[in-house]
Amino acid sequence: MPPETAAPVASPAGADRTDRAQARARAARRHQLLVHGTRVLLLVALIGLWEGLARAAVIDPFNFSMPSRIWHQMSQWALHGTPQGPLWEQVWYTLYEALLGWVIGVVGGVVLGIALGRIRFLADVLGPYIKVLNALPRIVLAPIFLIWFGLGPASKVASAVVLVFFPVFFNAFQGAREVDRNLVANSRILGASNRQVTLQVVIPSATSWIFTSLHVSFGFALIGAIVGEYIGATKGLGLLVSASQGTFNAAGVYAAMAILAVVALLAEGLLAFLERRLFRWKPADAGDGR
Amino acid sequence: MNSHTSPAIELRGTSKSFRTPSGALHTAVRDLDLVVGRGEFVAVVGPTGCGKSTTLTLVSGLEEPTEGEVLVAGEPVRGIGDKIGFVFQQDAVFPWRTVLSNVMAGPRFRGVPKAEARQRAREWLARVGLAAFEDRYPHQLSGGQRKRVALAATFVNDPELLLMDEPFSALDVQTRALMSDELLELWSGTGASVVFVTHDLEESIALADKVVVMTAGPATVKEVFAIDLPRPRKVESVRLEPRFIEIYREIWSSLGEEVRITRERGATDAA
Numbered sequence: 001m002p003p004e005t006a007a008p009v010a011s012p013a014g015a016d017r018t019d020r021a022q023a024r025a026r027a028a029r030r031h032q033l034l035v036h037g038t039r040v041l042l043l044v045a046l047i048g049l050w051e052g053l054a055r056a057a058v059i060d061p062f063n064f065s066m067p068s069r070i071w072h073q074m075s076q077w078a079l080h081g082t083p084q085g086p087l088w089e090q091v092w093y094t095l096y097e098a099l100l101g102w103v104i105g106v107v108g109g110v111v112l113g114i115a116l117g118r119i120r121f122l123a124d125v126l127g128p129y130i131k132v133l134n135a136l137p138r139i140v141l142a143p144i145f146l147i148w149f150g151l152g153p154a155s156k157v158a159s160a161v162v163l164v165f166f167p168v169f170f171n172a173f174q175g176a177r178e179v180d181r182n183l184v185a186n187s188r189i190l191g192a193s194n195r196q197v198t199l200q201v202v203i204p205s206a207t208s209w210i211f212t213s214l215h216v217s218f219g220f221a222l223i224g225a226i227v228g229e230y231i232g233a234t235k236g237l238g239l240l241v242s243a244s245q246g247t248f249n250a251a252g253v254y255a256a257m258a259i260l261a262v263v264a265l266l267a268e269g270l271l272a273f274l275e276r277r278l279f280r281w282k283p284a285d286a287g288d289g290r
Numbered sequence: 291m292n293s294h295t296s297p298a299i300e301l302r303g304t305s306k307s308f309r310t311p312s313g314a315l316h317t318a319v320r321d322l323d324l325v326v327g328r329g330e331f332v333a334v335v336g337p338t339g340c341g342k343s344t345t346l347t348l349v350s351g352l353e354e355p356t357e358g359e360v361l362v363a364g365e366p367v368r369g370i371g372d373k374i375g376f377v378f379q380q381d382a383v384f385p386w387r388t389v390l391s392n393v394m395a396g397p398r399f400r401g402v403p404k405a406e407a408r409q410r411a412r413e414w415l416a417r418v419g420l421a422a423f424e425d426r427y428p429h430q431l432s433g434g435q436r437k438r439v440a441l442a443a444t445f446v447n448d449p450e451l452l453l454m455d456e457p458f459s460a461l462d463v464q465t466r467a468l469m470s471d472e473l474l475e476l477w478s479g480t481g482a483s484v485v486f487v488t489h490d491l492e493e494s495i496a497l498a499d500k501v502v503v504m505t506a507g508p509a510t511v512k513e514v515f516a517i518d519l520p521r522p523r524k525v526e527s528v529r530l531e532p533r534f535i536e537i538y539r540e541i542w543s544s545l546g547e548e549v550r551i552t553r554e555r556g557a558t559d560a561a
Contacts, residue, residue: 115343185378187395187399191396200395205386207386279450281388281427282385
């Protein structure tokens with residue numbers, strides 16, 4: 001999250017005013033520094049505590065590992081590769097499966113959500129089925145996909161799709177339902193056909209709803225891919241976790257987790273950037289889309 | 291029926307009822323008879339919530355009457371006509387489109403080529419004084435400027451019939467007077483017929499050729515007053531003329547009674 005505190009604008013009137021503005025800017029900077037400093041301290045303290053307790057054998061390093069071992073494991077993987085191949089390849093596999101599943105799930109969810117939101121008949125017919133499917137804990141489908149699609153990426157993509165589809169679908173549906181009635185009436189008066197209303201009024205106004213779900217759903221896509229890999233795969237971070245677990249390598253499990261967190265954060269950052277570009281028309285305070 | 295001689299709008303015994311969420315039948319408009327001549331500026335005044343806006347949605351084709359007939363240019367209304375412009379009370383500009391793109395929307399919906407639509411939109415933006423703002427988004431404009439965008443977006447379609455639903459009620463008093471003058475100026479060249487719904491009596495007298503007073507809801511026409519003030523008018527100065535005050539007093543004696551009825555009903559509802 002980039003700090004976006006607007007610096008107070010110094011007015012040309014009077015040195016007293018500018019003095020005050022400067023003082024306020026200084027105070028804001030100090031506050032920022034304090035927040036960041038405390039954050040770093042907290043992290044260092046936690047890691048130090050972990051390391052210290054593990055070295056003093058208060059907690060069992062075999063079960064809980066320790067930060068230095070985890071770091072060693074990560075650099076080991078990065079420099080000499082994992083048992084399944086180079087580290088970047090594992091990261092890429094997981095990302096590829098998650099991204100592909102995410103894109104398919106999002107497109108499917110948006111198209112169906114908008115369609116059901118616009119066409120009452122479809123919503124009435126399909127509504128109960130979608131509710132039933134949504135009630136199913138979808139992660140249990142992962143083993144079935146493994147049977148259907150094999151050990152390759154296809155089974156992971158499938159489990160990512162089923163996880164991503166529903167939140168996106170429900171948000172798109174809601175977004176299409178809650179379009180400002182005035183806007184629709186206005187566009188119809190201006191001469192828009194039904195198709196034009198859908199494409200040029202409903203979809204743009206549903207985008208903020210849809211984007212809200214995109215943030216959540218990318219996390220779901222990663223979960224789908226990882227769980228799929230964990231159950232059975234030839235490559236990927238999830239496989240790294242399960243292989244480390246199989247050899248009682250706790251440091252390996254934590255290392256894979258840390259790598260995953262970084263990957264997820266980077267993806268989230270990219271999404272936030274795209275969102276800012278897409279929502280330039282929104283006032284800054286409401287542009288968060290959440 | 292000849293469409294050249296028939297009035298712009300004719301309502302004959304029109305009624306409109308809605309089903310409220312609780313299931314009760316609510317009559318917004320009952321037995322309405324109203325004629326709007328071609329090129330005429332008609333203001334409709336009445337107590338708040340009496341069903342003035344419903345009348346407009348019936349004429350526009352957004353809603354169908356429960357009973358009676360609505361004729362536009364001698365033809366019964368079936369769906370939304372392409373000769374109609376509608377300015378809404380709330381902002382109805384597209385927030386994700388720039389000012390220029392907003393004004394282009396109407397012609398583009400109607401299949402006008404992009405270059406021509408852009409040129410027409412620019413002309414109207416210049417006429418409402420927003421030429422320098424064409425790349426802005428609506429949230430970067432003031433309320434008055436957004437209203438101007440809405441006016442330009444409506445006029446760019448060359449409507450023969452202009453329906454306005456309390457278009458300036460959300461604006462501050464000074465901006466409202468300014469917008470009224472601008473509306474008169476924009477309208478004077480077009481020959482369009484206007485139905486202007488408002489609850490502001492001063493505004494209606496300053497703008498219109500004819501003021502229609504509605505009863506407390508369910509709305510029907512109570513009285514029609516012809517406004518014989520000469521044109522062109524300036525809203526700020528016309529309201530100081532003795533004749534204006536005379537007309538105001540005359541209409542208020544009719545409208546005031548309906549406002550009182552509505553207020554008393556509100557009081558008993560609240561009790």
